[in-house]
Amino acid sequence: MRSFLLTLLLALFACSTALASEQTPSQEDAPEQAAGPLAGTAWQLVKIMSMDDTTYEPRERPLYRLEFRKDGNVSILADCNRGMGSWSSPEEGRLEFGVIASTRALCLPASISEKYLAQFEWVRSYVMKDGHLFLATMADGAIIEFEPLDVPAVATVYGEKIRTDDAAEMQDLILTRLFDRYAAENGISVKEEEIDTWMASMDHALEAEGLTESHHLTPEEVEEYKKVQHDMGQSIIEHWKLNRALYKQYGGRIIFQQLGPEPLDAYREFLEERQKAGAFTIDDPLFEEHFWDYFTDDSIHSFMEKGSEEASSVFETPPWEQLGD
Numbered sequence: 001m002r003s004f005l006l007t008l009l010l011a012l013f014a015c016s017t018a019l020a021s022e023q024t025p026s027q028e029d030a031p032e033q034a035a036g037p038l039a040g041t042a043w044q045l046v047k048i049m050s051m052d053d054t055t056y057e058p059r060e061r062p063l064y065r066l067e068f069r070k071d072g073n074v075s076i077l078a079d080c081n082r083g084m085g086s087w088s089s090p091e092e093g094r095l096e097f098g099v100i101a102s103t104r105a106l107c108l109p110a111s112i113s114e115k116y117l118a119q120f121e122w123v124r125s126y127v128m129k130d131g132h133l134f135l136a137t138m139a140d141g142a143i144i145e146f147e148p149l150d151v152p153a154v155a156t157v158y159g160e161k162i163r164t165d166d167a168a169e170m171q172d173l174i175l176t177r178l179f180d181r182y183a184a185e186n187g188i189s190v191k192e193e194e195i196d197t198w199m200a201s202m203d204h205a206l207e208a209e210g211l212t213e214s215h216h217l218t219p220e221e222v223e224e225y226k227k228v229q230h231d232m233g234q235s236i237i238e239h240w241k242l243n244r245a246l247y248k249q250y251g252g253r254i255i256f257q258q259l260g261p262e263p264l265d266a267y268r269e270f271l272e273e274r275q276k277a278g279a280f281t282i283d284d285p286l287f288e289e290h291f292w293d294y295f296t297d298d299s300i301h302s303f304m305e306k307g308s309e310e311a312s313s314v315f316e317t318p319p320w321e322q323l324g325d
Contacts, residue, residue: 036089038126042067042163043133043146048115050142056112062165064116065149070160071180075173076100078116080107085120095126095135119144154287157280167290174280174291178271179242181279186245190237194318198233199226201321236260237318244315246270254311255301261314264303268295 045064048056058064058079065077068087074097076083083102089095097120107113122137123144133146153161155170157177164170183189243263247254252265274280282288294300304311 036092037128038068038087038089038095038133039070040068040160041133042149042151042161044149044151045116046132046145046147048112048119048142048144051140056115058112058116059108059110061147062149062151064112065151066146067149067163071158071177074100076102076117076120078102079111079113080105081113081117083117083120089126093125093127095123097121097123116144154284155280155282167287170282170287171291171294174282178274178279182245182270183238183242188238188241188245190234190241194237195230195233197321198237199229202229202233240315240318247315253306254304254314256304261304264295264301271295 043066044061045058045066046061047058050056063077063079065075067075069075072086072088074085074087076085081103083100085100086098087095088098100117100120102117119135119137119142122141123135124138125136127134127136131148135144135146136142137144149163151163151165153163155162155174157174158181160177162170162173164173240260243261243266246266247263250263250266250269252263252269254261255264282291304314
């Protein structure tokens with residue numbers, strides 16, 4: 001466990017200047033249910049018009065998307081990057097976004113990914129005209145024009161339409177919604193003290209290997225390093241708690257995965273149960289086949305030996321207590 005986590009942390013830090021956290025915002029960051037004309041709508045970018053009369057247009061409009069989800073979260077596609085955050089519209093015409101966490105990959109030279117993602121923190125209002133959506137930033141700094149997203153809905157989860165031409169993205173969106181709801185229903189959350197303990201254990205493990213972040217980094221890089229480490233800890237702890245709860249409820253076989261063991265059979269039973277209950281539907285047969293492949297094709301997984309000591313104890317010790325092992 002320690003060797004794996006050390007490797008993962010170093011890999012994450014190595015690319016931390018290119019990647020930002022892509023975690024779903026916490027329940028506190030987003031309203032339980034968003035309302036108004038924007039809720040449940042999806043758009044693609046037409047152009048960004050700056051106050052200096054400069055206009056930025058995407059090379060392909062469907063590569064720049066904006067989806068207002070009914071749970072108060074927003075999903076953004078910015079060319080080769082993805083972003084997630086929260087949105088709120090206390091009254092018609094007003095609009096603000098929470099912090100947008102996004103990847104920061106280098107897209108093709110003609111990309112306007114960075115320009116597009118930089119707009120959202122300044123947005124304060126919107127208007128709909130002739131079927132298009134116009135977002136206005138503070139002090140009329142820019143107007144961002146969108147048209148309805150020309151991508152068919154391929155699935156529905158908790159009444160929310162999922163529009164994408166990527167089967168993997170559909171799967172990720174469905175699982176995120178289902179697992180977030182399950183975590184809320186079962187009181188699964190991560191405490192800051194747990195993250196602090198995890199980070200302290202990670203630092204101790206790094207020092208034991210003769211690796212410390214302060215040797216070759218600037219203060220700004222150390223701050224970025226700590227943020228990546230914090231986000232990584234939160235993700236791993238939350239993932240482990242969710243897996244533990246599902247395993248206790250459903251049991252079954254456990255597989256090895258990059259972020260730790262996963263109760264594969266429990267995943268499948270949980271998803272089958274939720275699908276039968278109408279929590280989600282998948283309309284595209286090919287997308288549905290892709291969705292279930294991960295949970296039904298044993299040949300793509302490495303299983304822990306059933307009944308082994310490793311399998312029986314894998315969810316006994318929290319990950320923030322395993323780094324010294």
